[in-house]
Amino acid sequence: MNDLRDIVLKDWEKEKMSYEDDYYLPEGHPSAKYQRQKREKIIKAVTKYLKLDSPPPFRFLGLNPSKYILQLVRSKEGKPVETVKKIDQRIQQVVGAATDYDKMIFDLNGVIKRLVYTDRLIKTEGLFEFAIYDQWTALFDFSVSDPLIFGRTAEKEMHGGGYYCFAPLNFPLSHLESMIEMEYLGRTTDNVYLDLIQTDAMLKIMDGIRYTKEALDNLRIMLLLSKDKEETGIEIIEKLNQNKNLTKKMQSIGHFGAVVQGLSKFKSDTDISLVYLPLKSHSFVHLVNFETDKHDKALDALFSFANTLQNI
Amino acid sequence: MKYIEKTPNSEQLKYANIIKKLDPLVRPESIVVRVPDTAEATAQYEATLAAAPNNFERKKVERNFQLEQMVWQHLVQVQFELISVDFEFPIYFELIPVTSPAGTILESTINTVVNTSMQPEFLGRIFEPAPLRQIWVYVIARSLRLKDPLEGNFDLERYKNGEFSIAQLISELKFKVGPKFIEITAYREHPVPFDQDPEKDLIEPIIMDKEVINGLADLKYRSENKFKPIDLPKNNLKVDFIQTECVGCILPTPEKHEFLQFGDFQVPIKGSLFPTVKRIVAIMNKVARL
Numbered sequence: 272m273n274d275l276r277d278i279v280l281k282d283w284e285k286e287k288m289s290y291e292d293d294y295y296l297p298e299g300h301p302s303a304k305y306q307r308q309k310r311e312k313i314i315k316a317v318t319k320y321l322k323l324d325s326p327p328p329f330r331f332l333g334l335n336p337s338k339y340i341l342q343l344v345r346s347k348e349g350k351p352v353e354t355v356k357k358i359d360q361r362i363q364q365v366v367g368a369a370t371d372y373d374k375m376i377f378d379l380n381g382v383i384k385r386l387v388y389t390d391r392l393i394k395t396e397g398l399f400e401f402a403i404y405d406q407w408t409a410l411f412d413f414s415v416s417d418p419l420i421f422g423r424t425a426e427k428e429m430h431g432g433g434y435y436c437f438a439p440l441n442f443p444l445s446h447l448e449s450m451i452e453m454e455y456l457g458r459t460t461d462n463v464y465l466d467l468i469q470t471d472a473m474l475k476i477m478d479g480i481r482y483t484k485e486a487l488d489n490l491r492i493m494l495l496l497s498k499d500k501e502e503t504g505i506e507i508i509e510k511l512n513q514n515k516n517l518t519k520k521m522q523s524i525g526h527f528g529a530v531v532q533g534l535s536k537f538k539s540d541t542d543i544s545l546v547y548l549p550l551k552s553h554s555f556v557h558l559v560n561f562e563t564d565k566h567d568k569a570l571d572a573l574f575s576f577a578n579t580l581q582n583i
Numbered sequence: 584m585k586y587i588e589k590t591p592n593s594e595q596l597k598y599a600n601i602i603k604k605l606d607p608l609v610r611p612e613s614i615v616v617r618v619p620d621t622a623e624a625t626a627q628y629e630a631t632l633a634a635a636p637n638n639f640e641r642k643k644v645e646r647n648f649q650l651e652q653m654v655w656q657h658l659v660q661v662q663f664e665l666i667s668v669d670f671e672f673p674i675y676f677e678l679i680p681v682t683s684p685a686g687t688i689l690e691s692t693i694n695t696v697v698n699t700s701m702q703p704e705f706l707g708r709i710f711e712p713a714p715l716r717q718i719w720v721y722v723i724a725r726s727l728r729l730k731d732p733l734e735g736n737f738d739l740e741r742y743k744n745g746e747f748s749i750a751q752l753i754s755e756l757k758f759k760v761g762p763k764f765i766e767i768t769a770y771r772e773h774p775v776p777f778d779q780d781p782e783k784d785l786i787e788p789i790i791m792d793k794e795v796i797n798g799l800a801d802l803k804y805r806s807e808n809k810f811k812p813i814d815l816p817k818n819n820l821k822v823d824f825i826q827t828e829c830v831g832c833i834l835p836t837p838e839k840h841e842f843l844q845f846g847d848f849q850v851p852i853k854g855s856l857f858p859t860v861k862r863i864v865a866i867m868n869k870v871a872r873l
Contacts, residue, residue: 382682439639484684492643 279392280368285471287339288369289564294333300368306333313375313388316566320574327377332469334372336365371403376469382552382577385410387469390563391478402527402537405560407569408477410468414549415580416507418442420480422543423526424490430538431529434497435522437511438489440546443479448550464553474537477557481543490541510583517579520572523547525562584624584748586617586660588868595659598794601851602661602676606861613664613673615757617745619655650814654680654687657813661691669861672696672840673743676852677750681758686762686812691852693860694750696742701873705761706790706799706845707829739838753834753844760831788866795866798859803849804828831863841867 296303312333318326343362347355375388387408418440424434455463467473480486496502502509512518527542546557556576560569591599599616605610628648635641661676675694680687742749789795805825831845843864847856 363604482684484682486682488646489643492639492646495646496639496642501638501642505639508639 280365284339284365285334285372287342288334288336289338290332290374291335293331294335296333296366296370300366301363302370306370306373309370309373309390310375313566314563316570317377317386320567320570321379327379329378330374330376332374332376334369336369339365352565360528372471374469378465382411382413382581383409383574384412385465385468386573387474389474402561403563404525405563405566405569406474406478407558407560407573407575408468409556409558409573410464410475411554411577411580412552413557413581414552414554415583416506416549416550418444419508419511419547420486420489420543421521421543421545421576422481422486422490423522423528424494424541426494426540428538428540429528430455431526433528433540434494435518436490436493436497437508437518438493439503439505439508440480440486440489442548444548444550447476447548451550464550464555468555473555474557477548477555478559480546480557481559486543486546488539490543507583511579514579517575520568520575524558524568524572525565526561527561529561545572547576547580584658584751585620585746586748587746587783588615589618589620591616591618591659592656594657598659598661598676598678598851601853602663603675605617605663605852605857606665608666610664610666613662615662615745616664617660619658621652621655637709650687653814657689660745660748660750666859667861669697669864670695671698672739673745675745675750678850679751679754679846680813681754683812686815688810688812689849689850690754690846690848691850691856692750692754692844692846693852694753694842694858695860695864696739696836696854697864697867697871699841699867700835700839704833705757705764705829706831706833707761707765707827739836739840742842746759749842750844754846756834757829757832757844757846761832762827765827765829767813788870789863792862792866794862795859797856798862799830801855802830802847802859803854803865804830805848833867843867 296306298492313327314326317329321327340362343358343365347358350358371392372389373389376385377386377388379386389406389408390403391406392403419437420440421435421437423431423433423435451463451467493503521544524544526544528537528539544559556573558569559574562568595616595618600613602614603611628644632641632644635644658678658680658692663676664670664673672695677692677694679692680692681690741747805828830847831843832855834842836842843860845856845860845863849856
């Protein structure tokens with residue numbers, strides 16, 4: 272593959288890099304133009320969705336790979352020509368891959384206090400197949416009920432479609448809260464949550480839940496209940512699923528099997544597009560959209576979910 | 584899970600016949616076939632179902648139990664002995680359920696105990712697309728801090744009677760801990776050469792042995808094969824690509840013996856798994872006797 276962005280960064284490589292405010296790739300790099308375009312599209316989409324004249328306060332955090340690249344350059348010393356070529360190639364790949372970790376952080380005034388955008392490159396099946404998806408992570412200034420998820424499920428692997436619904440999620444919230452309290456020495460103020468929502472660790476936890484057996488199985492059980500025409504017995508899940516306006520908006524965002532970079536070759540039986548984790552006073556929400564650049568649909572689904580949940 | 588000597592189903596019985604023909608040195612009279620004792624799990628299922636707080640949880644408990652039952656039908660433990668001075672302890676062939684979000688697949692494992700003293704070791708391989716290579720590398724990883732979690736579980740007497748599946752415990756550890764150590768070893772910037780690490784004395788002859796390396800290469804890994812889960816037969820799901828696979832581990836028992844487990848995702852057992860284990864055990868014994 273010629274696309275430099277087709278290589279995913281390893282965790283240990285990422286640890287050698289640091290986030291910097293307004294860090295952009297140098298002009299002339301193949302991914303520099305793409306990085307700036309991506310940033311502009313997001314700002315435009317958020318401003319338009321919120322019907323504002325100018326963008327809300329935001330920060331752009333770029334992952335600076337300079338230190339790691341310096342290390343790679345040094346490793347070329349005394350190496351054969353072939354190895355040097357490979358290192359040079361990797362340097363180009365690393366610079367491009369680092370842009371996948373760029374973050375746009377918006378501070379808002381409504382039920383959503385902070386909104387974080389990142390995109391992510393993931394390996395799918397086979398050795399060289401990748402998919403990109405948008406991640407919107409939000410901090411709600413309220414907390415309702417138990418953790419829940421939204422997604423689609425079908426009996427067989429399909430190119431999207433199937434049964435879309437909200438489902439409960441058993442997640443050890445008390446463990447997460449204890450971890451947060453330990454980390455911040457009991458100072459669980461608004462600022463702590465605001466900081467936490469943009470950290471890589473929190474993004475990784477939220478995104479990782481989407482791939483857990485527990486979460487995927489819960490959606491599969493929702494399909495069984497629906498076939499048997501039975502209810503869950505969980506009030507909030509029933510209310511959310513009965514809200515057709517909301518579920519329609521949630522369905523309209525790109526789920527993995529349906530759309531991946533305009534290709535229809537990817538199949539899955541169950542995908543999760545939203546994870547909701549309520550904490551003591553706030554809640555964390557993570558929404559994934561495989562139809563990249565369709566930010567309006569993702570924002571509409573996210574804000575509709577926030578408003579519906581607050582009014583339940 | 585406990586294993587009991589109960590009439591096996593045809594699927595389980597098949598393995599006893601395979602083990603008989605596995606190696607000319609297998610003592611046929613030593614073969615004991617055990618199957619999972621499901622009574623305890625069934626009682627627990629009934630109690631959990633009764634305590635389910637809502638319809639969703641009830642459905643979940645029911646579904647999970649159905650899936651577990653489908654897995655149990657496949658599980659089997661075959662104990663056998665080999666006419667060989669290297670194999671002082673019984674050998675167990677055991678099918679281990681390996682669960683992933685896509686479903687459960689089976690791993691054929693060979694388990695035995697060797698009377699030598701080593702540090703815990705994990706053997707596996709890793710696909711490394713970055714930064715410089717795109718090849719499979721075989722890695723031997725070592726964890727010196729693994730002794731504590733092993734305490735109490737690796738009792739040789741418990742092992743000899745076969746009632747408790749130590750193989751499942753080892754397999755769990757192998758998959759949880761093994762890949763992490765393999766990755767750490769593969770990616771560390773300045774690996775310690777084997778000859779500078781006196782504790783590597785026992786493992787070095789194993790990893791330098793061509794027959795062992797060829798045997799490891801012939802095993803079936805989750806990285807390159809698609810497997811159909813046994814508990815979701817209606818689905819056409821396949822287990823995903825696994826970048827780092829731990830295929831074997833050597834773990835010390837409190838009695839200063841080594842518990843050895845090697846696994847292969849080739850079911851039923853065939854190919855290089857048993858010959859590789861035999862070779863490794865022979866090398867371990869040879870080095871220990873020197």
